[in-house]
Amino acid sequence: MSLSCIIVEDLQVAADYLSRCCEKSGLVSVKAHYTNVAEALEYLNKNAIDLLFLDVEMPGATGFELLDQLAYHPKVILTTSKSEYAYSAFEYNVTDFLKKPFTYQRFLDAVHKLISNNNAETSPSNNNDHIFIKSDGKLVRLKNDDILFMESMGDYVKFVTNDKKYVTHNTIKHLEEKINRQCFIKVHRSYIINITKIDDIRENDLYIKGFEIPISKAHRAEIIKRLNII
Amino acid sequence: MTQPPPSKNFIFSEKIDSDYLFSLYADDLPYIEEVYSITLNHFDEDLEHIRQAWISGDITNLKRATHKMKPAMGFAGLTGIQQQCMEFEELCQKVPSIDRLKDTYHQLITTLAESKVLIGSEYERLKAHNANTPCP
Numbered sequence: 001m002s003l004s005c006i007i008v009e010d011l012q013v014a015a016d017y018l019s020r021c022c023e024k025s026g027l028v029s030v031k032a033h034y035t036n037v038a039e040a041l042e043y044l045n046k047n048a049i050d051l052l053f054l055d056v057e058m059p060g061a062t063g064f065e066l067l068d069q070l071a072y073h074p075k076v077i078l079t080t081s082k083s084e085y086a087y088s089a090f091e092y093n094v095t096d097f098l099k100k101p102f103t104y105q106r107f108l109d110a111v112h113k114l115i116s117n118n119n120a121e122t123s124p125s126n127n128n129d130h131i132f133i134k135s136d137g138k139l140v141r142l143k144n145d146d147i148l149f150m151e152s153m154g155d156y157v158k159f160v161t162n163d164k165k166y167v168t169h170n171t172i173k174h175l176e177e178k179i180n181r182q183c184f185i186k187v188h189r190s191y192i193i194n195i196t197k198i199d200d201i202r203e204n205d206l207y208i209k210g211f212e213i214p215i216s217k218a219h220r221a222e223i224i225k226r227l228n229i230i
Numbered sequence: 231m232t233q234p235p236p237s238k239n240f241i242f243s244e245k246i247d248s249d250y251l252f253s254l255y256a257d258d259l260p261y262i263e264e265v266y267s268i269t270l271n272h273f274d275e276d277l278e279h280i281r282q283a284w285i286s287g288d289i290t291n292l293k294r295a296t297h298k299m300k301p302a303m304g305f306a307g308l309t310g311i312q313q314q315c316m317e318f319e320e321l322c323q324k325v326p327s328i329d330r331l332k333d334t335y336h337q338l339i340t341t342l343a344e345s346k347v348l349i350g351s352e353y354e355r356l357k358a359h360n361a362n363t364p365c366p
Contacts, residue, residue: 010298011298011302012271012272013268013269013272013305013306014305016264016265016268017254017265017305020261057297057298081300081301081304081316082297100301100304100305101254101304103253103254104256
């Protein structure tokens, strides 16, 4: 199965070369190419992809500004001609950093690194099946499978399980980085849900055990992608 | 008798780092022709961005426009000019005013204009070579 990607790059010859590397590898399928952040963002808000090849310096906004505005986090490989972005790349947790021009072998190394990281993240040994939350002065163990969803309440988050609700001092943004992404998905700025608990989806809402949860436009594509639609 | 690979039948100008080109494109001369074609199609526009930034005294845009031209030179095998662009870009960050860049700017513009002529002539030679080389 190949990874879906888009290329955000304002230098035509670099974008063309990158497309060619993707095609040659048989590992990555290029869905689109954009030369600026605004157009790329519009695409990414409607379509979920696995991988983003991202230049940093482009007309208008930078590649890092695009990452700041993204509602979900595809894997990112930066393509730039400046080494000084390496530190920021690390801060943004990008998978790799390709300094232009790069060889096909260097491209392959980056893609293999990404695939290998993906495998590690989804392997059972790393697949934590529970979390601990602080609630009522104690640490409470919650099995992922028991959690229906998490709802933001300002500086607090409500965890709703099959039979109980817990309120803990936390934020959805912080939880988003900690949760098991195989089980949970952010569907709205105020909600993270257990994807295996969805009963049905209608228009811009989804339902879990009678709870109505809004789906934001920015997250819709990623949710649809994760569903097992046959 | 074994034929040499097609790339060995084409000798690039000595100003072009052919080893680097072949390492990037794996001896694929038709693709190098395509790379040159794309580079030439965008060259004037990209060079004009540098000129306009200079005329308007906008050092940020001058740096940005040079930054874009830099890898384009690398993709064309002009590694020395890529390095020159990088040094100019770094200078843009260091100097207190754009006036201090005058000499270096004019050198860069002259070099880039010469590069376009070089890429253009190499493109024409490659096109003719590829047209006369049977597909493998």
